Amino acid sequence: MGRSPCCDKVGLKKGPWTPEEDQKLLAYIEEHGHGSWRALPAKAGLQRCGKSCRLRWTNYLRPDIKRGKFSLQEEQTIIQLHALLGNRWSAIATHLSKRTDNEIKNYWNTHLKKRLTKMGIDPVTHKPKNDALLSSSDSVHSKTASNLSHMAQWESARLEAEARLVRESKIRSHNSLLQNNHNHLKAWNINLESPTSTLSYNENVPSIMSSEGIGEKNINNDNEKNNNNNNNNVNDDENNVVVSMIEFVGTNSSSMVKEEGGDDQENWKSYESFTSNLHHELTMSMDQGDVIAEEGFTNLLLKTNSEDLSLSESGGESNNGGSGSGSEFYEDNNNYWNSILNLVNSSPSHSPMF
DNA sequence: AAGCAATCCAACCGCCTGATT
DNA sequence: GAATCAGGCGGTTGGATTGCT
Numbered sequence: 358m359g360r361s362p363c364c365d366k367v368g369l370k371k372g373p374w375t376p377e378e379d380q381k382l383l384a385y386i387e388e389h390g391h392g393s394w395r396a397l398p399a400k401a402g403l404q405r406c407g408k409s410c411r412l413r414w415t416n417y418l419r420p421d422i423k424r425g426k427f428s429l430q431e432e433q434t435i436i437q438l439h440a441l442l443g444n445r446w447s448a449i450a451t452h453l454s455k456r457t458d459n460e461i462k463n464y465w466n467t468h469l470k471k472r473l474t475k476m477g478i479d480p481v482t483h484k485p486k487n488d489a490l491l492s493s494s495d496s497v498h499s500k501t502a503s504n505l506s507h508m509a510q511w512e513s514a515r516l517e518a519e520a521r522l523v524r525e526s527k528i529r530s531h532n533s534l535l536q537n538n539h540n541h542l543k544a545w546n547i548n549l550e551s552p553t554s555t556l557s558y559n560e561n562v563p564s565i566m567s568s569e570g571i572g573e574k575n576i577n578n579d580n581e582k583n584n585n586n587n588n589n590n591v592n593d594d595e596n597n598v599v600v601s602m603i604e605f606v607g608t609n610s611s612s613m614v615k616e617e618g619g620d621d622q623e624n625w626k627s628y629e630s631f632t633s634n635l636h637h638e639l640t641m642s643m644d645q646g647d648v649i650a651e652e653g654f655t656n657l658l659l660k661t662n663s664e665d666l667s668l669s670e671s672g673g674e675s676n677n678g679g680s681g682s683g684s685e686f687y688e689d690n691n692n693y694w695n696s697i698l699n700l701v702n703s704s705p706s707h708s709p710m711f
Numbered sequence: 712a713a714g715c716a717a718t719c720c721a722a723c724c725g726c727c728t729g730a731t732t
Numbered sequence: 733g734a735a736t737c738a739g740g741c742g743g744t745t746g747g748a749t750t751g752c753t
Binding site for chain 3: 372373393394395407408411415444445446447458459462466
């Protein structure tokens with residue numbers, strides 16, 4: 358079976374958008390919202406398929422898009438999130454306000470991937486590729502791998518906690534529905550009932566890390582009035598996600614630390630510090646009844662690394678010393694991410710390294 | 712200035728998932 | 733349960749731009 362292509366109609370235009378087309382699309386969406394993308398082109402007077410319109414809007418015309426050069430912080434975030442999430446661009450994009458997944462993907466493919474490759478780091482695994490390097494610095498590599506492993510472990514734990522909350526919320530929402538079958542609750546419940554897909558932790562529970570929040574992203578754009586009605590319910594769910602994460606962090610981080618051997622004490626100090634920070638921030642956020650903002654969570658995720666980075670930067674001397682290879686490089690850094698960013702930072706684009 | 716190569720990035724394509732019929 | 737629809741995602745392409753010789 359299989360579905361027919363959305364753009365198989367003859368007469369539909371492809372290729373670059375003209376300013377006139379942009380104007381039509383913008384004007385229509387500003388006045389009516391996008392509604393059904395499939396129906397939009399006809400209503401807006403465009404000879405395009407809905408998919409093309411959606412792409413143009415989300416990747417280019419949307420007013421909240423930031424364009425232009427990526428900042429160091431953004432690069433750092435992309436690299437780190439990529440190590441944790443892989444090529445899940447939309448998931449990564451949720452942590453970078455105002456950047457589209459397409460833009461991030463392009464930037465990764467054209468800039469960051471090459472930089473890592475030239476540095477001898479596998480952009481897929483984020484581990485040093487050089488066998489010689491590995492053999493000459495097994496213990497250091499072990500730490501590096503351990504760091505990555507721990508971060509991935511943490512991310513998995515986070516996903517698991519969120520998935521658990523989705524399940525719990527599903528049950529709660531279902532019960533609420535039995536008592537109060539308002540339309541807005543129904544819409545909320547529909548989203549909660551979505552099984553967790555490979556991307557679901559971001560798609561279904563974006564509120565703790567996205568300023569868009571559940572109300573805006575999971576409930577259709579034209580449901581603004583419903584969003585207002587939902588605020589209390591949504592905040593409850595957000596707080597429960599936070600509570601669950603706190604519980605999860607509290608119960609799992611300590612046991613995870615205990616499992617580690619003494620070799621990775623340093624790594625785990627920073628990891629423990631990270632989870633501790635996270636625990637604290639989550640608690641504070643909950644006490645204040647706040648939703649954790651997108652950048653807030655991302656910053657938490659990156660906190661220890663960023664601080665280390667700024668310290669090393671203030672030290673003035675680059676760790677790579679222009680060579681960018683060899684075990685010394687890694688020995689001087691307890692943190693893999695520091696190493697990457699120091700290199701990226703201190704190496705001019707025209708240097709032999711790049 | 713011309714020709715070629717490398718790079719960039721907007722847009723397309725195919726596939727997947729969840730919802731609906 | 734099957735078929736179909738709608739939206740979203742990641743991979744890829746190809747035209748435009750930039751850099752180099």
